[in-house]
Amino acid sequence: MSAPGGDASSGAGRMGDAAARLGRDAAELARDEVRAMRDDLLAAVRRFGVGGALFAGAGVCGVLALWSAHQTVLRGLEAVMPRGRAAATLTGVYGSCAALLALAGRNRVKAAAAVTAGTLEKEADDLRSGPPTPGPQAPEPGAEE
Template sequence: MAGAASEQPGRGDRTGNPAGRFAEEITEVVREEMNAVRHQLTQAARPAGAGIVLLAAAGGCLMLGVGAASTTVLRALETFLPRRLAVAGLASGYLTAAVVLGRLGLQQLSAAGDSSGRVADEMREAVSATAGAVVPAGSAAARQALGGARGGGADGRNEA
């Protein structure tokens, strides 16, 4: 049965049309190469997928560790500072670290040039706009909290 199928013209005829044979051979080579590439990609993706999952888990553990360390530092600060002042000090430390690291990151992006420099400029503008809205509100809240702690007026302002 297989012999009858191979004897039909146009189906695997290796002795006939040279262009047809060439096309069949190229098709077979391309098919084999595609299968090899697919196999290589599959083999490469398996360890990468496991690596990505492990990195995500490590990131989650890192966040939990940072949270636990932050709680520990806050409790240590509370042993010799009032709670509000300890929280404000810790928050100020985190914000200062964020500003310093952010500026260093933006400097690196700007130094990279081209599209990275444009991204850095856009981020700088967005941060400035956000800070312009957040800093006054934070300052007012801090004044109110400190004013309330010092026995300020009903509106939270100290009367001098």
């Protein structure tokens, strides 16, 4: 026969074992989930790495195409004017285009900032005025009275 205190201690021991097993199982499940997420992330990074390399190659090809176009225009200008003047003319054209593009970009950014500021100000005003007060609701279309 066992003493009444023995049953309580063995019950507590079984509960402790069950809790320990539950903790180990939960930890193993969490480790498995972390491994799965890590593997998914690494696969995505690998795919992105290949895509990034392809974009880099496309960028290099684009720069080479621009350089070829520049050389073609420069050679064409050198056929009708002295070499130094042709280079200066092309430099002036490039500088003017760069300035115009920068001004257009600045104007677009300012316009976007103004729209964003206006939207944020409207949201702030809506928040300051508080929640809308419930009023009488209009009947739904098609509802019979």
